[in-house]
Amino acid sequence: MAKTRALVSDTLTAWALAHLAADVVLVAGELLANAVVHGDPPVTLSLWAGADVLHLQVTDHNPEQPRHLNLDTDAPHGRGLTIVEALAHDSGVTPLPNTVWARWYLPPDDARAAPASHGRPIHRGRRTP
16 A cells, blocks of 8 residues: 555656645545455556546445445544545545545646646555455
């Protein structure tokens, strides 16, 4: 996971979006960890920037959709989607295959700096039994 977080950070820096790196790296780590632990392979993380938006998504093939858990304050895990909602401007889940996505809307200054329609999968992983 550390290599993937570093790759996300490096990619954002190359796209002149380093000021978003802390939030985007945390979201990427949360979504990827959830998919690896609870999802079914293949697991893919994708990141792209358009003229006015940065989009990150993680896809897995588990037939069960990711969901919010009803947790008490002492629970050590289970806050991934809540963290994503707190850090991204917009987020959601698309079923079959399960795709959890997050978006950050770029102000005009960032939109000019970000490459148009840049995107690629940056991590593919398999959960080992």
